[in-house]
Amino acid sequence: IAYSGPGNDGWLKTVQIGNTGTIVNPQIDTLEFDTAYGLRPSMVPVATDFYAIAYRGPGNDGWLKTVEIQTDGQITGSVISSFEFDTNTGLEPHIINLSGTFYAIAYSGPGTDGWLITIEISDSGQIVTPAIESLEFDTVYAYHPRMVNVAGDIFAVAYRGPGNDGWLKTIGISP
Numbered sequence: 001i002a003y004s005g006p007g008n009d010g011w012l013k014t015v016q017i018g019n020t021g022t023i024v025n026p027q028i029d030t031l032e033f034d035t036a037y038g039l040r041p042s043m044v045p046v047a048t049d050f051y052a053i054a055y056r057g058p059g060n061d062g063w064l065k066t067v068e069i070q071t072d073g074q075i076t077g078s079v080i081s082s083f084e085f086d087t088n089t090g091l092e093p094h095i096i097n098l099s100g101t102f103y104a105i106a107y108s109g110p111g112t113d114g115w116l117i118t119i120e121i122s123d124s125g126q127i128v129t130p131a132i133e134s135l136e137f138d139t140v141y142a143y144h145p146r147m148v149n150v151a152g153d154i155f156a157v158a159y160r161g162p163g164n165d166g167w168l169k170t171i172g173i174s175p
Contacts, residue, residue: 001015002144004039005159009037010057011038012053015028029073033078033093038063039055043053044095047125050123050129061089062084063082064084065080066127067158085131091109091110091143092108094144094146096148099175102120104119108143112139115135119131142159153172153174
C-alpha cells in the first residue's frame, strides 16, 4: 500500500490478506520512500518483485520511484531508482503499464492542464530517462486523471475537466 503518512511523507506498507479476505498480518514491512513529501501515490507492478510509484513530491513536482518487494511482503532495501518527471507541477498522477517495460503517467501538470508522459522501466526497476514522449491532452483543466486500456494501443483518460465536469478522452499510444 503506497500512501501519504506522517508529515505528508511518502510511505509504503505491505500486509498479508488471506484467501477469504481476512487481513492475516496488518504490517509485514514498511518503507518511507520520500522523506519530504509524497502525496497521492499511484503504484503499479513492473516485474516480479519490482513496483513503480508515481506521486506528487517535493515542490508539488511529479516524481516516479521504484522499489523491490519480495513475494513474502519484505521490502528489499530502499528506493532502487527515481525520476522527477515534471519539475514544475505533477499533481494527481496515475501510472499504468502500456506493454512490456513501457508505462504511461497521466497527471495534472503546469497550469492544472492535463498531461501524459510515456516512460520505460526495466525489469530490474531501473527508470530509463528521459521520458519517451509527452502530450498535453487538455489545455484548460484536468484533475484526478485515471487511465485504462480500451483495446490494443487505444487508452481512455477520465478526469475532472473544465467546469469541474467529468471528461473522457481517448489517446493512441504505440506499444
